[in-house]
Amino acid sequence: MVICALTTLPCLANNAAPDALDALKSMSFEELMNVEVTSVSRTEEALRDAAAAVAVVTRDTIRRSGATTIPDALRLVPGLHVGAQTSSTWAVSARGFSNVNSEKLLVLSDTRSIYTPLVSGVFWDLQDYLLEDLERIEVIRGPGAALWGSNAVNGVINITTRSARDTHGFYAQGSVGSFDRASVALRYGAETDGGVHYRIFGKYFDRDETDHPSVTEDDAWHLAHLGFRTDWDGNSRDSFTVQGDAYTGTEGQLVPAITVIGRPGPTGPLESDMSGGNLLARWRRTYDESSDLQLRAYYDYTDRDDPSFKDTLHTFDLDFQRRFTALSRHEILWGAAYRVTQNRNEPGVIWALEPEDSTDQLFSGFIQDQIRFSNVRLTLGTKLEHNDFSGFEVQPSVRVAWLPRDEHTLWSAVSRAVRVPTRFERDVRIDASDPAGNPVIRLVGNEDFESEELIAYEAGYRWQPLDTLSLDLALFYNDYDKLAAVELGTPFLDPDTGQTVIPVESQNMMHGHTAGAELQVEWQPVEGWRLSANYSYIDMDLTPEGLDINRNERLEGSTPRNLAGLRSLLSLGQRFELDAQLRYQSRILTTPLTLAGEGVDAYTELDLRVGWRASDQWMFSLMGQNLLHDEHPEFGPLDSRGNLERAVYLKAEWRL
Amino acid sequence: MAPLTRIRRWLAVAAACLAALSAPAAWPAPPPTEYQVKAAYLFNFGRFVEWPAAAYGSPAAPFVIGILGEDPFGALIDEVVRGESLNGHPLAVKRFGKLEEVTACNILFIARSEAPRLEQLLQSMRGRPVLTVTDFDGAEGRAAIIVLINENNRIRMRINVPEARANDLVISSKLLRPAELVGNEKG
Numbered sequence: 076m077v078i079c080a081l082t083t084l085p086c087l088a089n090n091a092a093p094d095a096l097d098a099l100k101s102m103s104f105e106e107l108m109n110v111e112v113t114s115v116s117r118t119e120e121a122l123r124d125a126a127a128a129v130a131v132v133t134r135d136t137i138r139r140s141g142a143t144t145i146p147d148a149l150r151l152v153p154g155l156h157v158g159a160q161t162s163s164t165w166a167v168s169a170r171g172f173s174n175v176n177s178e179k180l181l182v183l184s185d186t187r188s189i190y191t192p193l194v195s196g197v198f199w200d201l202q203d204y205l206l207e208d209l210e211r212i213e214v215i216r217g218p219g220a221a222l223w224g225s226n227a228v229n230g231v232i233n234i235t236t237r238s239a240r241d242t243h244g245f246y247a248q249g250s251v252g253s254f255d256r257a258s259v260a261l262r263y264g265a266e267t268d269g270g271v272h273y274r275i276f277g278k279y280f281d282r283d284e285t286d287h288p289s290v291t292e293d294d295a296w297h298l299a300h301l302g303f304r305t306d307w308d309g310n311s312r313d314s315f316t317v318q319g320d321a322y323t324g325t326e327g328q329l330v331p332a333i334t335v336i337g338r339p340g341p342t343g344p345l346e347s348d349m350s351g352g353n354l355l356a357r358w359r360r361t362y363d364e365s366s367d368l369q370l371r372a373y374y375d376y377t378d379r380d381d382p383s384f385k386d387t388l389h390t391f392d393l394d395f396q397r398r399f400t401a402l403s404r405h406e407i408l409w410g411a412a413y414r415v416t417q418n419r420n421e422p423g424v425i426w427a428l429e430p431e432d433s434t435d436q437l438f439s440g441f442i443q444d445q446i447r448f449s450n451v452r453l454t455l456g457t458k459l460e461h462n463d464f465s466g467f468e469v470q471p472s473v474r475v476a477w478l479p480r481d482e483h484t485l486w487s488a489v490s491r492a493v494r495v496p497t498r499f500e501r502d503v504r505i506d507a508s509d510p511a512g513n514p515v516i517r518l519v520g521n522e523d524f525e526s527e528e529l530i531a532y533e534a535g536y537r538w539q540p541l542d543t544l545s546l547d548l549a550l551f552y553n554d555y556d557k558l559a560a561v562e563l564g565t566p567f568l569d570p571d572t573g574q575t576v577i578p579v580e581s582q583n584m585m586h587g588h589t590a591g592a593e594l595q596v597e598w599q600p601v602e603g604w605r606l607s608a609n610y611s612y613i614d615m616d617l618t619p620e621g622l623d624i625n626r627n628e629r630l631e632g633s634t635p636r637n638l639a640g641l642r643s644l645l646s647l648g649q650r651f652e653l654d655a656q657l658r659y660q661s662r663i664l665t666t667p668l669t670l671a672g673e674g675v676d677a678y679t680e681l682d683l684r685v686g687w688r689a690s691d692q693w694m695f696s697l698m699g700q701n702l703l704h705d706e707h708p709e710f711g712p713l714d715s716r717g718n719l720e721r722a723v724y725l726k727a728e729w730r731l
Numbered sequence: 732m733a734p735l736t737r738i739r740r741w742l743a744v745a746a747a748c749l750a751a752l753s754a755p756a757a758w759p760a761p762p763p764t765e766y767q768v769k770a771a772y773l774f775n776f777g778r779f780v781e782w783p784a785a786a787y788g789s790p791a792a793p794f795v796i797g798i799l800g801e802d803p804f805g806a807l808i809d810e811v812v813r814g815e816s817l818n819g820h821p822l823a824v825k826r827f828g829k830l831e832e833v834t835a836c837n838i839l840f841i842a843r844s845e846a847p848r849l850e851q852l853l854q855s856m857r858g859r860p861v862l863t864v865t866d867f868d869g870a871e872g873r874a875a876i877i878v879l880i881n882e883n884n885r886i887r888m889r890i891n892v893p894e895a896r897a898n899d900l901v902i903s904s905k906l907l908r909p910a911e912l913v914g915n916e917k918g
Contacts, residue, residue: 095763095767096767096770096771096807096810096811099763099767099768099770099771100771100774100775100811102771102775103905104772104775104779104888104905104906104908104909104910105908105909107768107771107772107775107886108885108886108887108888108909109885110763110768110885110886240884308883311882314883361882363868449847481801542805542806
């Protein structure tokens with residue numbers, strides 16, 4: 076199934092040493108049957124055949140990137156822009172609209188949506204993992220709404236953790252550094268007599284503040300995290316997974332999350348306390364290679380105590396999927412899901428939502444048919460959903476892949492996707508002038524605000540001339556309509572206060588298009604040396620239709636037009652690794668209506684890592700980050716961003 | 732904010748740690764890939780299946796593992812057979828694009844790309860001393876003599892003994908015991 080196919084994408088280039096092959100050859104059949112394998116073939120096939128722009132960050136690549144957070148691990152994905160604003164805030168976006176909310180990107184953690192309905196986007200500061208236990212991160216650029224539903228507009232990120240089957244034994248790690256000041260983690264995994272594989276882990280990290288000469292606040296960040304996962308094969312057909320996390324952390328902010336010009340915001344230390352947890356259960360029944368079903372449920376809780384507001388969110392989600400083959404050519408995948416979110420947002424100094432409490436439901440279903448005609452794969456699919464914000468949404472897609480020869484894949488797709496309204500757009504109530512004044516300018520929610528719409532046209536070409544060389548090119552033209560703009564509403568008299576209210580609200584008053592290209596080349600010149608290069612370009616052209624005349628320039632300007640990256644992973648024998656990542660971001664423009672100096676100059680940065688496998692038990696790595704500059708900014712307005720400094724850390728890992 | 736003096740201190744700690752520790756041996760190897768294990772299976776089949784003498788043109792003729800269709804093994808299978816021999820027959824790998832190209836071979840691994848033509852392929856191999864192997868199931872239960880099945884990332888075997896017999900092959904009990912047996916006759 077495409078979900079499965081795409082969520083079982085590969086560990087690339089798993090080069091077992093010749094002695095590993097010899098060991099396999101000398102095994103008895105009983106022993107061979109007990110060897111666990113990584114499912115590279117099916118997944119590499121899925122990656123090669125996919126009629127979409129897909130990139131996979133494998134566990135090995137994450138480890139060798141030296142990243143300590145998910146956004147940092149995404150930095151060298153082609154077409155993805157990652158810009159740090161503070162220690163714990165990033166803009167992560169695909170195909171434009173760079174923004175710290177990542178509002179047009181759907182992010183799933185083991186199929187659990189971590190997209191918040193409050194402001195549309197992802198609170199990256201809550202997305203903590205023991206990176207050692209990640210299986211891979213898949214990034215699909217372009218719409219994935221036909222399968223994954225609303226908000227999968229410009230991309231989908233699937234974060235997948237490893238099966239507990241793969242994480243037996245003790246694992247401990249500790250690091251000290253200049254920016255990532257300290258981290259410790261401990262994990263234990265085993266199998267019970269009943270055949271249940273499990274792991275439990277705990278992790279704590281503490282990150283320093285960025286350098287921010289013009290701001291007095293402190294944006295240091297620390298977080299503690301406990302988690303577990305169990306995997307059990309009840310019998311040859313059924314497998315069960317139960318997993319969960321609990322975390323609590325504190326981060327500083329450089330400016331209040333919500334500010335209004337002319338009104339004093341919260342005072343005192345601008346610290347946010349965050350906590351939360353989740354529990355997920357999944358049952359999968361496999362009938363044969365092309366037929367299975369899956370039932371999955373999760374509950375997620377997050378609590379954010381911010382100086383600007385206090386927000387709690389409960390999410391319950393139930394999802395069913397069935398895949399089977401029909402008439403030999405058709406692989407059918409269909410599913411149905413229900414989600415309910417219960418959100419309470421208590422007002423702060425400036426910010427308020429009306430009502431404070433909101434319970435919203437989402438009903439959805441999808442069907443996809445993948446049809447195979449010799450070397451052509453046609454995938455037709457649509458999602459149909461009903462949500463409490465915008466009602467019914469239909470998000471179809473047509474994808475076709477043509478494999479004229481083994482090493483060539485040409486694909487093309489047309490899809491529709493929407494970004495549904497958020498609580499902020501529907502329920503906000505913020506006085507933007509003196510609340511006691513008359514008239515009063517008030518930011519209000521707009522019940523009539525509709526979904527932002529996208530029709531995306533995509534095409535791509537993959538070529539693998541050699542086993543060790545591959546090229547992946549994707550082109551897109553995105554046509555957006557009904558984009559959000561902030562507009563003046565019709566003034567009215569507030570019967571409670573007698574004030575004349577001049578409403579300012581979100582309206583669907585902008586349209587436009589983006590066009591661009593993304594290229595990735597991967598090459599393994601010799602065993603043990605992997606090179607990867609990528610370049611992406613985007614042109615955004617948005618047209619406001621109302622009074623919010625600068626919004627287009629702000630969105631266009633905040634997106635770097637050119638991104639490039641180069642990665643080298645070099646293994647020196649069995650014991651040493653020498654890894655380098657070079658990345659380039661073109662400039663972010665200073666735009667009208669914002670503080671002078673908001674722009675960010677183009678920059679090139681280098682990260683270097685040395686890894687040393689001292690023994691079976693011990694591994695050490697020394698990481699240098701942002702080595703080319705003493706410090707520089709990556710993203711965000713001057714008054715709320717920090718500069719990333721040159722940093723080093725030393726990490727020790729131990730396993731038994 | 733991290734002044735350089737602090738960075739220098741950590742570098743000193745790093746150097747001290749590196750100097751204090753040394754030991755040989757490797758970091759745990761990554762798990763093998765599906766096709767590494769399948770290649771090992773193919774290799775071992777040669778040792779536990781008996782071919783009729785007619786399967787070889789001459790006493791020194793190679794023992795051939797044929798791969799029909801889109802080769803999923805790549806260089807891996809060549810690595811597996813390199814320098815190996817079976818009862819005096821050196822092991823060799825041959826790759827075939829389509830059925831018409833198939834020449835004498837002892838084992839024929841039929842790749843997934845040939846799934847639509849599986850029935851026809853099996854039909855034409857029937858009665859020839861060839862051990863057909865696939866890692867997928869054909870339509871209507873049509874399957875090769877040995878099917879390698881990936882179940883929860885472990886590879887198990889399903890063997891059709893009557894079909895093996897039809898091709899004049901004798902399968903050792905060492906191979907049959909751990910396998911799932913199909914066909915009318917049980918082992």
